[in-house]
Amino acid sequence: MKPLLIIILLFISTFSFAQEEEILEEKEIKAIVVNAQTDAVMGDVHVINLNKVKGTITKEDGEFTILASVDDILYFSFLGFKSQKIRVTNDMFKFQNTKIALTELAYALEEVIVKPYQLTGYLEIDVKNAPINNAYQYSISGLSVGYEGGNKNPSAVTKVLGAILNPADLLRNLFGKQPNQMKKLRRIKEDDQIRDLLASKFDREVLMELLQIEKLDIQDILNNCNYSKSFIRTANDLQILDAISSCYEDFKVLNRKK
Known part of the structure; x- marks a missing residue:
């Protein structure tokens, strides 16, 4: 009876370990980044796997490929758009070309002071008045x-x-x-x-x-x-x-x- 029990326990342990390995296995993810407002594809978007500390950028057609495991966090960054974090799921491996939508940021122009310092036109005087770091x-x-x-x-x-x-x-x-x-x-x-x-x-x-x-x-x-x-x-x-x-x-x- 004891040998049978040991075999069963070993089988359960091996099965559990195999499941854990499968979950943590590193695979390639292929997805597409698009503009949330227009659905247009976005090239040159930076994509970083925060867990693996690996990065890539999207191609002209918005597509990118990156190594990841389930539950890794992907970080997306593009100038003028809100940065976004996505948690990797099993579905992202099963279904290729998942769409990741980024939202544009609205920027308000602030008042710009064109002439903060009074210049005289005389080099020796203006050099003395210029700010120094x-x-x-x-x-x-x-x-x-x-x-x-x-x-x-x-x-x-x-x-x-x-x-x-x-x-x-x-x-x-x-x-x-x-x-x-x-x-x-x-x-x-x-x-x-x-x-x-x-x-x-x-x-x-x-x-x-x-x-x-x-x-x-x-x-x-x-x-x-x-x-x-x-x-x-x-x-x-x-x-x-x-x-x-x-x-x-x-x-x-x-x-x-x-």
């Missing part, structure tokens, strides 16, 4: 990275000294909250399609989705990595990614040495 960067012997300072970041000197005296503790609380998300940084940087998308964006939206962190977390990380407010405000998402990645790599090295 004081986001200086300190370079310290023995450290491989610089630290931004100036009027935009008055606490830069304090942060530099803090980084020298106790660099790991400065960031442990920030990076320690999301270790799995931070591990994605290298994979994100290796995907050309994702890098191209990040280079064209300034809203941190894609980074927030990929790393599963809030916008305030991104600001906190960069502030504690001694980047100026000017850089945090004006850099594109790819520059922000590289800054976070560089800071995280330094943190890992310092944390191991402690």
Whole structure:
């Protein structure tokens, strides 16, 4: 009786494992992205598998192909359209050319000030009156990275000294909250399609989705990595990614040495 029971249990375990493997199996999805208002196909739409950290773009006929598993989240982004997240289902594998509709955003034009500074026409005078970005960067012997300072970041000197005296503790609380998300940084940087998308964006939206962190977390990380407010405000998402990645790599090295 016992051998029979063992065989039954083994069969059930094998069957359950096979089902789980089938669910998690990575397959190709083929779908089409269209305009929700006009039903016209949309080319050059960025599609990112947030779970696998892989990206692609749609062809001229709106079609795209990407590797995914059931329950993966696909993220769609296109300038002038509302970004959208779709959860992968079994039906998307069974029925090819599923339509994904994106909705256009309505933009309201804001008032534009054409002449914020009074120019005299004399170069020497106008140069003195022109605004200057004081986001200086300190370079310290023995450290491989610089630290931004100036009027935009008055606490830069304090942060530099803090980084020298106790660099790991400065960031442990920030990076320690999301270790799995931070591990994605290298994979994100290796995907050309994702890098191209990040280079064209300034809203941190894609980074927030990929790393599963809030916008305030991104600001906190960069502030504690001694980047100026000017850089945090004006850099594109790819520059922000590289800054976070560089800071995280330094943190890992310092944390191991402690």
